[in-house]
Amino acid sequence: MVLVYAESPGGQLKKAAFEAVYYGKKTAEVLGTECVALTLGNADNAGQLGQYGASKVYNIGGLDNFDSQQFTKAIAEAANQLGATTIIVSHTSSGKSLCGRLAVRMDAGSVAGANGLPTNNGSFKVTKGVFSGKAIATYEINTPNKVISLMGNSLKPEVIGSDVAVESLGIDVGASTLKTSQSKESGGMVPLPEAELVVSAGRGLKGPENWGMVEDLAEVLGATTACSRPVADTGWRPHHEHVGQTGVAIRPNLYIAIAISGAIQHLAGVNQSKVIVVINKDPEAPFFKAADYGVVGDAFEVVPKLVEAFKASA
Amino acid sequence: MKLLVCISKTPDTTSKIAFTNGNSEFDTSGISYIMNPYDEWYALVRAIELKEANGGSVTVINVGPASNDQTIRKALAIGADDAIRVNAEPKSAMYVAKQIAEQAKAGGYDIVFTGKETIDYNGSEIGAMVAEYLDQPFISYGVSLEAAGGNATVKRDIEGGIETVELATPFVVSAAKGMAEQRIPNMRGIMMAKRKPLNVVEPVAAKDPSVTVSFDLPPAKTGVKLVDPENMGELVRLLKEEAKII
Ligand SMILES: Cc1cc2nc3c(=O)[nH]c(=O)nc-3n(C[C@H](O)[C@H](O)[C@H](O)COP(=O)(O)OP(=O)(O)OC[C@H]3O[C@@H](n4cnc5c(N)ncnc54)[C@H](O)[C@@H]3O)c2cc1C
Ligand SMILES: Nc1ncnc2c1ncn2[C@@H]1O[C@H](COP(=O)(O)O)[C@@H](O)[C@H]1O
Numbered sequence: 001m002v003l004v005y006a007e008s009p010g011g012q013l014k015k016a017a018f019e020a021v022y023y024g025k026k027t028a029e030v031l032g033t034e035c036v037a038l039t040l041g042n043a044d045n046a047g048q049l050g051q052y053g054a055s056k057v058y059n060i061g062g063l064d065n066f067d068s069q070q071f072t073k074a075i076a077e078a079a080n081q082l083g084a085t086t087i088i089v090s091h092t093s094s095g096k097s098l099c100g101r102l103a104v105r106m107d108a109g110s111v112a113g114a115n116g117l118p119t120n121n122g123s124f125k126v127t128k129g130v131f132s133g134k135a136i137a138t139y140e141i142n143t144p145n146k147v148i149s150l151m152g153n154s155l156k157p158e159v160i161g162s163d164v165a166v167e168s169l170g171i172d173v174g175a176s177t178l179k180t181s182q183s184k185e186s187g188g189m190v191p192l193p194e195a196e197l198v199v200s201a202g203r204g205l206k207g208p209e210n211w212g213m214v215e216d217l218a219e220v221l222g223a224t225t226a227c228s229r230p231v232a233d234t235g236w237r238p239h240h241e242h243v244g245q246t247g248v249a250i251r252p253n254l255y256i257a258i259a260i261s262g263a264i265q266h267l268a269g270v271n272q273s274k275v276i277v278v279i280n281k282d283p284e285a286p287f288f289k290a291a292d293y294g295v296v297g298d299a300f301e302v303v304p305k306l307v308e309a310f311k312a313s314a
Numbered sequence: 315m316k317l318l319v320c321i322s323k324t325p326d327t328t329s330k331i332a333f334t335n336g337n338s339e340f341d342t343s344g345i346s347y348i349m350n351p352y353d354e355w356y357a358l359v360r361a362i363e364l365k366e367a368n369g370g371s372v373t374v375i376n377v378g379p380a381s382n383d384q385t386i387r388k389a390l391a392i393g394a395d396d397a398i399r400v401n402a403e404p405k406s407a408m409y410v411a412k413q414i415a416e417q418a419k420a421g422g423y424d425i426v427f428t429g430k431e432t433i434d435y436n437g438s439e440i441g442a443m444v445a446e447y448l449d450q451p452f453i454s455y456g457v458s459l460e461a462a463g464g465n466a467t468v469k470r471d472i473e474g475g476i477e478t479v480e481l482a483t484p485f486v487v488s489a490a491k492g493m494a495e496q497r498i499p500n501m502r503g504i505m506m507a508k509r510k511p512l513n514v515v516e517p518v519a520a521k522d523p524s525v526t527v528s529f530d531l532p533p534a535k536t537g538v539k540l541v542d543p544e545n546m547g548e549l550v551r552l553l554k555e556e557a558k559i560i
Contacts, residue, residue: 103523131325309546312550313551
C-alpha cells in the first residue's frame with residue numbers, strides 16, 4: 001500500500017497535498033496496489049483527497065504545529081498499522097525534514113525531491129534533478145520500504161475520483177518539545193516555491209526605485225516577484241525574493257527575467273522553469289542561451305510596453 | 315557549547331556537468347572542488363560565532379576519502395577547533411548520516427549543524443537522517459539561530475513566511491542563507507589550521523538503500539525566439555498561443 005502524507009499547513013490542504021496524492025495514486029498503479037492519504041492535525045475538506053486518487057483518508061488529531069520528530073513517528077506508526085510500505089511526502093519546507101527521518105525510522109531507501117513517476121521493471125527507480133537542475137539522476141531503491149518526497153509542480157493533479165470519508169486513527173505520539181509561531185512575509189502573493197508565474201529583475205535596473213514596472217507586470221499576470229542575488233544583497237529587494245543556487249530554487253511555468261545577465265549560479269535556481277522569457281539590452285547576455293523567448297532592448301522601454309500588451313489582451 | 319558541523323565537498327558552482335561510463339558516473343575530469351557553500355558560509359560560521367560568544371568548541375566532520383583533507387583544513391582555517399574524517403567513499407545519504415550519527419553520539423554535542431543541501435545531489439536529507447538516528451529535533455532551513463544556556467531560537471524559511479521555533483538543546487539544524495555571513499580565512503588561521511587535530515576514523519557498517527544508477531542531461535533548449543522590442547503584443551500572443559502558458 002502507498003501512504004501519502006497530505007500536508008495541511010494552517011489547517012488547509014494546498015496544491016502540494018493534491019499533487020502528492022495524485023502522484024501516490026499513480027505510484028500505487030505502478031506497484032499494483034492501493035493509495036491512501038493521511039492528514040495530521042486540522043485539515044479542512046480532507047475528504048477531497050479522494051478526488052485525486054486516495055481510496056481512504058485517515059487523520060491523526062492534535063498535531064497542529066509542525067515538529068518533524070513527532071510527525072515522523074505519527075506517519076511511520078500509521079504506515080505500520082495500515083501495512084503501507086511506500087510513503088510519499090511533498091518536498092516542501094516541512095516535507096524536506098520528514099523524508100530523511102522517515103527513511104531512517106522505516107529502514108527505507110529514499111529519494112528526496114523526485115520529479116517524475118517511478119518505474120518498476122525488475123527494480124524500483126525514480127528520477128530527480130541534481131547539480132542544481134543541470135542534470136537528472138535516476139535512483140534505484142533496493143529496500144522493501146520506500147520513501148519519496150515529491151518536488152512541487154512535477155505533475156498536474158487531475159480529478160480521477162470523488163470525495164471519501166475521513167477516518168480518524170488513534171495514534172498518540174506525545175507532546176511536542178518545540179514552541180512554534182509563524183509570520184508571513186510574501187504580501188498577498190503566492191509564495192515563490194509554489195508560484196506558477198514569476199517576474200524577476202536584476203542589477204540592470206539600477207535601483208529599488210525602478211521596481212514599480214516590475215510590480216506592475218507581476219500584477220497584470222498575477223505573478224510573484226523575484227530577483228537576482230546582488231539585488232537582494234544590496235537590500236533593493238527583500239531576501240526571500242532571491243532566486244538561484246544560494247537562494248530559492250523555483251520551477252514555475254513561466255519565468256520572466258528582466259535585466260539579469262544569466263550567471264550560472266542564477267540559472268541553477270531557475271533553469272527548470274517550463275518557459276523562460278529574457279529581456280536584456282545586451283544581445284550577448286548569457287541568459288539568452290537558456291531562454292525560450294528573448295527581447296533585446298532597454299527594460300525601461302520594453303517592460304511598460306509589455307504591461308500594456310498584457311492589459312490589452314486581458 | 316559543544317558544536318558539530320557537517321561539511322561536504324562539492325564541485326565548484328561554475329562546473330560543467332558531464333557524465334562518463336555509459337552515463338552512470340559523474341565526470342570528475344577538470345572539476346575543481348569547493349566546500350559546499352551552505353556548510354561553509356552559514357553552518358560553520360554560525361557555529362564559530364556561537365563558540366566565540368558562549369565558549370566551547372567547534373568540531374567539523376566529513377565522510378570522505380583522504381583527498382577531502384584540503385577542504386577540512388579550510389574549515390579549520392576559518393575557525394573550527396578540530397576535525398573528524400570518516401574514511402569512506404560516500405555512496406548514499408543514509409550511509410553518510412549513519413557515520414555522522416555514530417560520531418555525534420560518541421561526542422555528545424549540543425547542536426549538530428548541516429547545510430540546507432549539497433549543491434551537487436541536492437538531497438537535503440542528511441540532517442534529517444542524523445536527527446532521527448539521534449532521536450533529536452531537527453529544524454530545516456534555519457535562517458537565524460540564537461542559543462545560550464541550553465535554549466535556542468531558530469527561525470526557518472517556510473512557504474511565504476518565517477517560522478520561529480524555540481527549543482532546548484540538543485538538536486540538529488540545517489543552515490540556509492541569512493544564518494551568518496561568509497568568512498574568508500586569514501593567514502594566521504591558515505597557519506594555525508596545520509596544527510589543529512584532524513582525526514581519521516574508520517566507518518561503521520552501514521547500508522546504501524538508494525543509489526544513483528544513471529544520469530541524463532536535460533533536453534537542450536532549441537534556441538531562443540527573439541521578439542521585436544516594439545511589438546510586445548506579439549510576445550503576449552506567443553505566450554498564449556504557442557507556449558500556452560497563460
Ligand atoms: C557561489 C556563488 C553563488 C551565487 N548564487 C547566486 C544566486 O543564487 N542567485 C543569483 O542571482 N546570483 C548568484 N550568484 C551571483 C552570480 O554569479 C551573478 O553575479 C549575479 O547573478 C548577477 O546578477 P545580475 O544578473 O542581476 O547582475 P549583472 O550580472 O550585473 O547583470 C545585469 C544585466 O542587466 C543588463 N542590463 C543593464 N541595463 C539594462 C537595461 N536598461 N535594460 C535591459 N537590460 C539591462 C545587462 O546587460 C546585464 O546582463 C552567485 C555567485 C557565486 C560565486
Ligand atoms: N560526505 C559528507 N560528510 C559530512 N557531511 C556531509 C556529507 N555530505 C553531506 N553532508 C552534510 O549534509 C548536508 C546536506 O546534504 P544532502 O542531504 O546530501 O543535501 C550538507 O550540507 C552537509 O552539511
